[in-house]
Amino acid sequence: MSNKIGLIVEREFSERVRKKSFIVSTLLTPLFMIAMMVLPSVLMLKGNSDTKNVVVIDNSPNQFVGKQLTSGKTVSFNLLPEGEALGKARMQYKSEYGILVIGSDILDNPQNLQLILNDASSMSVEENIQSQIQGILRTERLKRYDLDNMDQILADANVRVNSLQTLKNNEQEDDSGMERTSTTASWAMGLILGMLLYFILIVYGQQVLQSVIDEKQTRVLDVMVTSCTPFELMMGKILGIAVVAALQIVIWAVLVIGASAFIMPLIAGQADMEAMTAAATAAASGSEFTGVLAKFTSVSYLAGLFLELLLYIVGGFLFYASMYAAIGSAVDTPQDAAQFNGIIMMPVIVAIMVMMSVMNDPNSTLVFWCSMIPFTSPIVMMARIPFGIPVWQVAVSLVVLYISFVLMTWIAARIFRVGVFMHGKKPTWKDLGAWIKMK
Template identity: 70%
Template sequence: MNRIGLIVQREFTERARKKSFIITTLLTPLLMIALMAAPSLMMVLGKSDTKKIAVVDDTDAQFVGKALVSGETIEFQLLAPGTTLSQARSQFNDSDKAFGVLVIGKDIVDNPSDMQLILNDASSITIEESIQNQIQNIIRTARLSRYNIENMDQILADANVRVGIQTLKNTPQSDDEGSMEETSSVVSWIFGLILGMMLYFILIVYGQQVLQSVIDEKQTRVLDVMVTSCTPFELMMGKILGIALVAALQIVIWAVLVIGASMFVMPLLFGADSAVAASSAELGAIIGMVTNVKFVSGLFLELFLFIVGGFLFYASMYAAIGSAVDTPQDASQFNTIIMMPIVLAIIVMMNIMNDPNSGLVFWCSIIPFTSPVVMMARIPFGVPTWEVAVSLAVLYLSFLAMTWVASRIFRVGVFMHGKKPTWKDLGAWIKMK
């Protein structure tokens, strides 16, 4: 086995055997499942808490109050006609009796602001919105009915449409019969966003490990032996690849555990219907798209290459920093600078939906500092193959170059202990023969 392979193997086995690795690998999915379960749990627990609202309605025949519909969260209690506000307030004066009193003015239809909500408790935005929406609809219907149009209800029902656009990708292979790949910009964007975020977290967590590993090498003084047994480039490359493998192993284990748990454990916990509860149109489409084997497998190789390349490139930057400093504390000044392009990439990624092919987005998906995150979010929109190829080539070459730079800094930096390097020093070290 060559030397890089040996170093990779050493880094990998040492890390993968650590107790802390085994514990975090097993505990994190539990936390993730807990996080996933939390909203459903909150929904289950939140149900019992129905807020009672007493309604004082001065309108003719109390038509507004009668039209209010109690739901899971709000229960309306319409008070007898002629009840005054002060009567209602003294009757429902603490939060056990009612959440609050809603007063609807006599001329609410013409003066929509003639309405008050007097609360015994802290206000709640959802309750306010829910009441506002209901009354708005009631007033709208009341105003429309003034015009005495025949079949009003039918017309309204008929006019209430929801538009859905089907976006298809125009590829040379496709025909008009519907075999075109289905894409959706919202779904693509969210899909890319999730992947971009994933990469971001992988970079932060495992990039730090590379940094720490290089610093450890210096602190344990193994490096004197190591640099006389292999080249600094081999050492850096071995460390980066070793930790990348550990990251891959951990992520695969997590994925298996989380997917397994959400398939078998979650339905048991909450019943099958709670999964359906969160079935907005977009979410459904995402699930459809992510589970669309053809779509995912088409992107998988590209996405995989970008995730791996992005990790390797940033890991090599962390290695360069680790080479230049003696303690993790000293690394902080450089750390911020590494984070900046990633944050920039995330900002650009957020704007991709507006125009996935703008100049800014294009260049950000070629430049290696931002390309993994930005390109990943762009790919689901459909990107020409040559762009992907160029971006990947630049990314991997930059990784090799940065590893080389890291090894230069390592070799020189190591033997100049006790001095915190400046940017000028780093430049000089790279050039040094």
């Protein structure tokens, strides 16, 4: 690295870190993040008490459906006596959530089912009612075959598979040391990291853009371009802001982890904490998270994974930052930058959509190519890597990503050099192409 790049990095870093806005955002963002973590839990606890009351008018023989409906957290059922008139009920129970009307021929005609609402419709309520009634009808229909030990058959048939153990083939006869993998957990982890990268791109990429525009607006560039090459200037700015970003994120991580360990119990209060822990345990039981925890106990696996993801976060940031630098070079004001901004966000959005599809097949053709192309690879790879993909793919994709970063910085420098002297004129795409080719 040339001495000048180092100097620019140093300046960019020390100026930014000393700014009030840096200090404020460094301290406030963790508070915001903690609030985002606490609020949903609190709301969830509150939300539980908000059970919807549904009045049931059951016209089925002997009210066999209504009698089997079970009230739960989501819906509570109130079965009216046989022969209750709907019109009267509509007037009487207008303050309840709704009235469920079950037709007399429900067993043969399952469509004869109505939910009359006094309130906004709720997907969870509808799902709850539908699945309950479906179960009841299925059981009743089976009973019509009049088999001897019906109840036992039903109980026996009611099997659920929800703990498929997935293992990575270790290509050895001995099955010890095979790693457990987990689709859900891998995907969740990739999703979180992908979102983190997206966040970093938006926040710090904009800073690169602003920094390059500032250079032009303060007219420092005339002096700068007679002291260093535009490439050195661009590279210095991008790396400088990258160091700032790294520092800020590390501080945030430390603060958030520290805060959630020590402060959160105090804020939330002991009782709430217990309730939350109970809720979390309930949610996790039977899911795959326990298996995943087991997987993540392998320190070397964790370290390797972390290193790979880190390389992608850094590379992804650098590549996108260089695109922002190119845009900053081409325009004079942040307003002008807006027309190009969408161009940057498009591949990011595509990448996030592809990332969602990684769960279905982490090795599909689409996913493979998107994890090679530098525009999408940092985000898509976030989701792919935890699934365990061949090392060569990671290597190739990383090399492509970092080469693209240097290349894009070079292009940004070219645009900068020409754009510098084109004040007041908004460039067209054709102009940009000509600038890059210009000697």
